[in-house]
Structure formats: structure tokens, C-alpha cells
Amino acid sequence: MTGTLTFTMIKPDAVEANNIGPILAMINKAGFKIEAMKYMRLTREQAGQFYAVHKERPFFGELTEYMSSGPIVAVVLRKNNAVADFRELIGATDPSKAAEGTIRKLFAKSIAANAVHGSDSDKNALAEADFFFSQLERF
Ligand code: IDP
Ligand code: MG
Numbered sequence: 001m002t003g004t005l006t007f008t009m010i011k012p013d014a015v016e017a018n019n020i021g022p023i024l025a026m027i028n029k030a031g032f033k034i035e036a037m038k039y040m041r042l043t044r045e046q047a048g049q050f051y052a053v054h055k056e057r058p059f060f061g062e063l064t065e066y067m068s069s070g071p072i073v074a075v076v077l078r079k080n081n082a083v084a085d086f087r088e089l090i091g092a093t094d095p096s097k098a099a100e101g102t103i104r105k106l107f108a109k110s111i112a113a114n115a116v117h118g119s120d121s122d123k124n125a126l127a128e129a130d131f132f133f134s135q136l137e138r139f
Helices: 012-016 019-031 043-048 060-068 080-089 103-107 123-130
Strands: 004-010 032-038 072-079
Touching: 004 019, 004 080, 004 123, 012 019, 012 032, 012 072, 019 032, 019 072, 019 103, 032 060, 032 123, 043 123, 072 080, 072 123, 080 123
Parallel strands: none
Antiparallel strands: 004 072, 032 072
């Protein structure tokens, strides 16, 4: 097993728009291996725990309401340089600023409903993977 990990969620807007398949296809084509995956819905409280780092931000309420509004797909990914390469594949947080061909440019609806999550560091990738998955669920 080579490379490093990152964690992603396909967010409720992208699930609702039937874009799970196209997004996973782009992720696989970019060279990421799926190490764990589940389809589930977060409670408001769980969304708040996951995004606890943003607790004081003005959009925290909107974010946790949105992230618990429908099912998501949680995925652990492996690749060389996974965190940085995945951030490049998804594009900027605000889809209007995301580069052409990125997942957020193609699929995001707004800065809040922006199709996918991507970890911002190796440390957070491991913590986020552990938040969603037990060792028995990882391959
Ligand atoms: P990231 O997902 O690109 O790492 P963060 O700054 O970590 O962006 O923000 C986490 C999530 O919070 C974003 O993906 C988006 O869903 C939401 N968010 C960020 N900024 C705003 C905002 O200004 N308004 C509403 N939601 C936002
Ligand atoms: Mg972030």
C-alpha cells in the first residue's frame, strides 16, 4: 500500500442531483483508490462535530443544517500526495472561483452546497477518516 490518505464527502446537493457516479468516476480517473466508503445521513449534531473547527464562523448554522439535510457519501481515498492532489481536483470552495474542469466547477450549486468535502491536511484526513470509519471498514 503506497501513498497517503485524504477524506471526502459527496455532499447532499450532489447526491440529490444524481452526481455520485460521475464524481466517483472523476476521483478514480484521477488515480485515487477507495479505502472505505458509506452512504449515510448525518444528524445536525454529527455535522456540528465534524465541522467543529468552523463553530465560530458566521456560516456554521447554515453549514450544519445543510450537511444534515440529506444523505451523503463518505469516502476515504489513497494516493501519492492525496490531500493536495484532491484539493486540486475539487477546486476552490466557492464554485464561481473554481478552475475549469474541477469537481466543484462542474457540480457545485453554491459556496455552501459545493458538492464535495476535501481534507486540508494529512492530520485532519486521518482524524476525519476515524470519525466515520472503524478499522474493520477500511481496506
Ligand atoms: P473547504 O471545504 O474548501 O475546505 P472551508 O473553508 O473549510 O472550505 O469551509 C467548509 C465548508 O463550509 C465549505 O466547503 C462550504 O460548504 C461551507 N462554507 C465555507 N464558506 C462559506 C460561506 O461563506 N458561506 C456558506 N458556507 C460556507
Ligand atoms: Mg476545509
